[in-house]
Amino acid sequence: MNALTLPDIAAQAARQALPLEWVGMCGIALPVLFDGQRIGAKADAGVSLDDGEARGIHMSRLYLALEMLEQENLTPALMRQVLQRFLDSHDGLSSSAYLRIHADLLLKRPALISPLAGWKTYPVSIEARLKNAMFHVELKIEVPYSSTCPCSAALSRQLIQQQFIDDFANRQLQHEDILTWLGSSKGIVATPHSQRSTAQLQLRLDDFLDELPLMAAINDAEAALGTAVQTAVKRADEQAFALANGQNLMFCEDAARRLNLALQRSPGIRAFQLRVVHAESLHAHDAVAESRWNWEAA
Numbered sequence: 001m002n003a004l005t006l007p008d009i010a011a012q013a014a015r016q017a018l019p020l021e022w023v024g025m026c027g028i029a030l031p032v033l034f035d036g037q038r039i040g041a042k043a044d045a046g047v048s049l050d051d052g053e054a055r056g057i058h059m060s061r062l063y064l065a066l067e068m069l070e071q072e073n074l075t076p077a078l079m080r081q082v083l084q085r086f087l088d089s090h091d092g093l094s095s096s097a098y099l100r101i102h103a104d105l106l107l108k109r110p111a112l113i114s115p116l117a118g119w120k121t122y123p124v125s126i127e128a129r130l131k132n133a134m135f136h137v138e139l140k141i142e143v144p145y146s147s148t149c150p151c152s153a154a155l156s157r158q159l160i161q162q163q164f165i166d167d168f169a170n171r172q173l174q175h176e177d178i179l180t181w182l183g184s185s186k187g188i189v190a191t192p193h194s195q196r197s198t199a200q201l202q203l204r205l206d207d208f209l210d211e212l213p214l215m216a217a218i219n220d221a222e223a224a225l226g227t228a229v230q231t232a233v234k235r236a237d238e239q240a241f242a243l244a245n246g247q248n249l250m251f252c253e254d255a256a257r258r259l260n261l262a263l264q265r266s267p268g269i270r271a272f273q274l275r276v277v278h279a280e281s282l283h284a285h286d287a288v289a290e291s292r293w294n295w296e297a298a
């Protein structure tokens with residue numbers, strides 16, 4: 001080695017010859033384009049190290065390939081091109097490549113009644129793999145929503161009935177008295193508990209999709225759940241939200257079943273598993289349900 005040559009440790013022979021399943025970098029800062037919107041994302045990029053004799057992979061080659069994601073909309077085809085570059089730049093060393101992009105997707109959501117709107121973040125991650133020319137993409141999405149306990153609602157209704165019996169026993173029922181009673185705190189002596197809940201969706205996508213079906217999956221999940229958390233809220237919106245919750249009582253089991261049926265019909269998805277977490281206000285622990293479709297087969 002002369003004084004001007006930089007030592008290349010990666011090219012040396014490994015001390016212990018052993019292939020590795022995954023080598024790469026995690027948490028690389030990266031601006032990506034989604035639907036024309038630039039999002040600050042983090043990327044995990046890696047390849048297998050099949051050549052057990054080689055000391056290391058070439059991290060800079062993976063890093064530089066990520067530049068391809070800066071100018072074009074994020075699509076399955078673009079992710080495949082990046083993965084192919086990972087493999088081309090590791091010819092003889094690697095046979096499988098992996099790319100995961102995670103970010104908070106910002107979507108503007110309208111209010112229920114008033115002509116207002118506000119922003120909501122949805123944590124998403126897009127994982128792509130390429131091995132032996134087989135390319136797979138998986139989406140992970142978190143969707144927050146509100147759930148009101150049906151059991152608590154029934155128990156509250158019973159207490160309201162009991163209060164009605166106590167207040168109106170042996171009295172002639174007058175429409176106006178009942179209306180006044182309903183508008184008083186006695187007309188709602190008990191309230192059911194609600195909780196902010198989260199649906200965690202893991203979706204395996206059909207092959208050869210032109211676009212990532214992120215928006216469709218989020219919209220379909222929110223429509224199935226019925227009570228997505230809100231952004232800009234005036235009193236009219238809050239009242240509409242109270243009504244929506246009252247008409248939409250659900251255990252975590254109900255939420256998981258509804259999501260399962262909705263995602264089976266959502267475009268571009270060939271398999272999924274999902275988990276719903278109701279962060280109970282009754283307990284200090286959560287109520288959780290999981291469901292799958294085509295998961296083992298896919």
Ligand SMILES: Nc1nc2c(ncn2[C@@H]2O[C@H](COP(=O)(O)OP(=O)(O)OP(=O)(O)O)[C@@H](O)[C@H]2O)c(=O)[nH]1
Pocket residue numbers: 008010055056057058059060061
């Ligand atoms: N393989 C490997 N590289 C690491 C690690 N930690 C830091 N690096 C550094 O990543 C840098 C880039 O590696 P390479 O892609 O091999 O850089 P290079 O040899 O200049 O580039 P090429 O000529 O394309 O191979 C090197 O300076 C490595 O020291 C590690 O744990 N493993």
